[in-house]
Structures are given as structure tokens and as C-alpha cells.
Amino acid sequence: MATLQLNNIVKDFGGTQVIKGVDLEVKDREFVVFVGPSGCGKSTLMRMIAGLESTTSGEIAIDGQRVNEVGPADRGLAMVFQSYALYPHMTVEDNMGFSLRLAKVPRAERREKVLAAARILQLEPLLDRKPRALSGGQRQRVAIGRAIVRNPSIFLFDEPLSNLDAALRVQMRIELARLHEELDATMIYVTHDQIEAMTMADKIVVLQDGVVEQIGSPMELYHHPRNRFVAGFIGSPKMNFLEVEVRGADAEGVDVALPGGDCRVPVAGDGVSAGDTLTLGIRPEHLVLDEAGPLTGRIQVIERLGGVTSLYLEHGDSEWILVADGNVAHRVHDEVRFTFDPACAHLFTADGLALAHLTRHPLADIDRKENRASSASDGR
């Protein structure tokens, strides 16, 4: 049981503000993911929550209690570091039991708790090894085990999987999700990996330059990005953008001029008038090849992944990406025509804010738990 509130917290490193007033509410048992470009302050924010970094101003509260002045060991948190930070001279068992040893827990009880954690992570055969003699994935599991043994109310993970290879990442991702259900703990997770963020999070926090750009469920961020930054950051490959001129606008939609004719995008057009310039955003996977389509582009690069093919198109003076199915036979330098469903398009004003869609995407409010068989059966 643990909730976490951040109230307008700020971090100042000798004159440079790195975190510029972040508000966040984490509910009990929630899985929150921080994403953002490198250097945006994700680690700093997490270290402030952990108590490893002081807070310049603002309040951090756990279960409603202000913890700004509480030391890292007494906040009831456990952190898993990107570098694992295992103690190299201790065996796996001693690594995992170190916090208990410091807390003067009797040897037998300590061993019992370590064994219980080792069982969850399938580490039992490795308990007598030193970290040096473990593979990357095993080290990662030991680091997680060390966190579990402390029985924290909140887990903090700082890019825990970034040193692992792709296959192991997938496996650990699933294991972490399983662990989250098993332990019923609140988890906060920093990642660069889109897939990790989209699949694991109940709530994604998008940060840029120490400012929260948007907080929401993965599907909400995907379908209803609040601004151009979030739209470009969430989703891979990146969203395509095009400057367009407004032909007419009202509360039911906005008409914009495209090279192949006008198009009506169903977003609230209040405050927009004919002649304004907006930015049209459309995701690569929402572009469809179509002989009669209104848009044209010349293929520069083709990336064939088997299941899908990415076409990099020269479209006017910008480069667009189009994700088509795996069987497209086009070649480089071919001229292709394509179209899109206006309902999937986004419009951004000059200051980057998105115009609100008239209808909410049906999946935007889906709960992550509904994507899993195990917890769906709980609700029988």
C-alpha cells in the first residue's frame, strides 16, 4: 500500500534548474513510466523520489506523509540501478540480504527472506556466486531480488533493462510485469524504450527539459497527445508533420489544404480561422498506399522488416515515413500515392498545442490489466 505525490518539485544544480516544477500523483499499485529524451531529468526526478538527491523546493509525500527530510533508507523504497550496482565482493545471497543484515535481522530469518525472493526470480542455484560470475540478465535479477527482499512499498527502476540484449529484454519485461502483479507494489520505471513504456505502464509521464509534457495512459498518449512534442515522442517510427493552411474552421472540424485537395479533420476548430497555418500530424502507420490518394511521394529508402515495410518518402521538401504491409513491391525512386483517414490526423497550432479531437478514441481509457489473462479472470 503506497501512494506518492509530488507537489511542484524543483531541482536546482548550482544555478541550472533541471526539474522545473513537477506535479505527479501515483496511485497505489500503479505502474508509472517516465519517458523523455536523454538529459530531460528522468533520473534526477527518480533520485529525488528515492532521497538520493535533495529537493530544492516543493514537496514529496508518500502515503500523504511529507518525506523531503527523510533519508533514503527510511522512505520504504527500493531502487534498481541501471548499472545494477551489485556489491562485487559479496555473494548473491549476501547482496540480497545486505539491507536485512544492516537492520540486524537474525541470520535464519534473513536466509528465509532471501530464499523467498530468490524463488520468485529463479535465483536459487546462483545464491553462492559472486556477481562477476553471473550473466547480465542474472545480475539484473539479483538487483531486483535485492529490492524485493526489502519489501518496499514503492519500487524504483532506472532503465533496468537497457544493458540487456533484445531477447532478454522481452523476457525480463514479462517477468517484471508478472512481478508487479505478484507483489502488488507501486512501481516507478524510467525507460528509453517505447515498447517497454507502452506495454508495462498504467500511466506514462512524458518529460522534456524538466517539465512534464503530459501524463496519461499509453493509449491516451498515442491517440490524444496534448502537444506536438508528445505526438512526436510517442510512437515509432515518428509522426509525420506538414505545415498546412486552414481553409475554414468551426466547432465540428477544420478544413485544411493539402497538395491533392482539401481535407476535413474532425477536431474542435474554435479559435482557428481561415488563412491560419497549422501543423498536420499523421502517424506512419495511418498512411495508406492508394493509387487514387491525394498525396504523392518519391521513395528514398525502403526498410523491409518482413511483417511490415517502412517507406521513407520525399514529400515536397520534407521526408515522410509510411508503414505499409510487408508485401509491397515498390522500389526506390518509385512515385507512390497515398491517403489517410482524417480521423487519425492531428492538428497542432503554431505554439505546438494539439486541437482536441471531437470523439475520444474507444481504447484511450483502457486499463492495462484488461490486456492480461491472469487479472481478467480475477474479475469473474
Place this chain on the structure above:
Amino acid sequence: MIRPPFPTCFLQWGIPMRERTSGRTVGGFRNVFLQGPAVTLLLLWMLVPLGMTLWFSFQRYNLINPMISGFAGWDNYTYLLTDPALWTAMGNTLLLVGWVLAISVIGGTLLAVLFQQEFFGRGIARLLVIAPFFVMPTVGALVWKNMLMHPVNGVFAWLSDLLGLPVIDWFSSMPLTSIIIIVAWQWMPFALLILLTAIQSLDDDQVEAARMDGAGPLAIFWFITLPHLKRAISVVIMIEMIFLLTIFAEIFVTTSGGPGLASTNLAYFIYIRALLDFDVGGASAGGVIAIILANIVAIFLIRTVAKNLET
């Protein structure tokens, strides 16, 4: 002729593809060719004086009386080994090495932790604390003798006068202790230098993980910093040991081994034999004993150090 006891087991040939206990393979045949010239030179450099020392140690050879000559058999050795002065010197050597090692390693470790902290003027302070190492042993010892420990115009005498305590005549009342203090003062900076660099390579994440696990400063020192420094400490011990076994200048300029034999170590004892008694044969025998002693120590030491270095 008389050579400092240098552990000969430092030499190592490149043997094709050895395997460590951990299962990792090291080296290859090529090593022999690459290391050959250097090792040959080193061998010559060591073996010629060693051979000469061994040769002289079995000779009757006194510089005062050239009439005494010829093969001596084990006479030089029996004469030495039955001489109680040798055992006094050996005991002094061990005391000197042991205490200086203890003081410089413990003090060096604590200072390293201290100088790792951020404080104003750290750069200057680091430079100053390392300075004694760059003072020549003779000069350092003379400064201690004439300016600090002198019973009349030394700083210590002045201090105890100020506090109304009896003045200590350091070199006559506690000669070995005085020399231990001087040598420790010289070697602590060396330990500090090595340990400070080692401490700087300690992963911050590890310390922070320990903090999250509830470790206070003492627990972090004991469970994280100290194990991390284990290697560096063994290296410091090994290097200091080699040099401390042959301490000479500090004794020469302060107590001259006295009073009596109270501050005579093995190196100084050999010097007394060779250059004060002009007994080259006896001194060479002493040299050989010193080599054997150094090697015994070194073998034990290198074993433990090697074990430390492997894990």
C-alpha cells in the same frame, strides 16, 4: 656485492597458455619472445651481484687483513647465526616493517576517505599531505632529528615544555619508536596516494545502493569501501614491504643503529659488518640471510596478494 634483499620470485616466464583456477586462459607462447630481452637483462642485473654475494659469503675476506683469505665453508654463517646481534637486528627489522606498515596503511586508508570528501582547498591539502613522500629520506630524517625531536631545540620539546611535561629525548629513550615515526611519516603519503586513486574508482551507484539499503557512513566504509580497497591495500603492503626491509638512511643519520643495537635493522647490521668491521665475508653472509628473509616474506605476501588480485 651487497645487494638489497629483492624478492627473486617476481620473475615470471611466459608459459604457453596457462589456465587460472577461474578457468580463464592467460598468456601465449609469444610472451617468451616479447619478454625475453627485458627478462634477460633483468636476470643479468640480478644474478651477477647475487652470485658475487654468494661467493663472498663463503670466503674469508677482511679488508683490514689481506692475509686472511681462502674458502671459509659455513664459517661466516655459523659465526653470524650464533651472533645474538643478528637476532636483535632481525627483530628490529620486523618491528620496524610491521609498525610502519600498520601505521601507514591504516592512516593512509583513513586519510584517503577524508581526502575523498569535498571541502574547501582540497587540492592544496592533497598536495601538502603527499609532499613528505618527495622529501629525500636523509633530509626528512635530519629535519625530524634536528627540528622536531631534538631534546633542546625541537618542536616537540618546546611543546611539552609549554604543557609542563617532561621533555623526551626521543633518540636515546625510544630510538626504534622514533625511527618508526619518521619512516611512517614518509610512507603514509605513498599509501594515501595509491588508496586515494583506488577510492576514486569506487562506483557511486554502489554507495548509493548501500545508502538505500540503510547503510550509514560507518557501514559504507566497512562493507563497501574497505572491500573495494582490498586490492590496493595489498599492493601498498607489498611495495612498502620491499622498501621497508632495507631502510637505511633514516637510521644512519639519526641513531646510527644505537644506542647499542636498539635501532639496528638488518641492512644497518650488514653495513656495520662490512664497512665498520671491514668483514666482507661476514657482511655477504648477512646479505644472503637478508635475501632469504625477504624471499620468505615475499612468498607469503605474494601468495595472499595474488589471491586478492584474482577475485
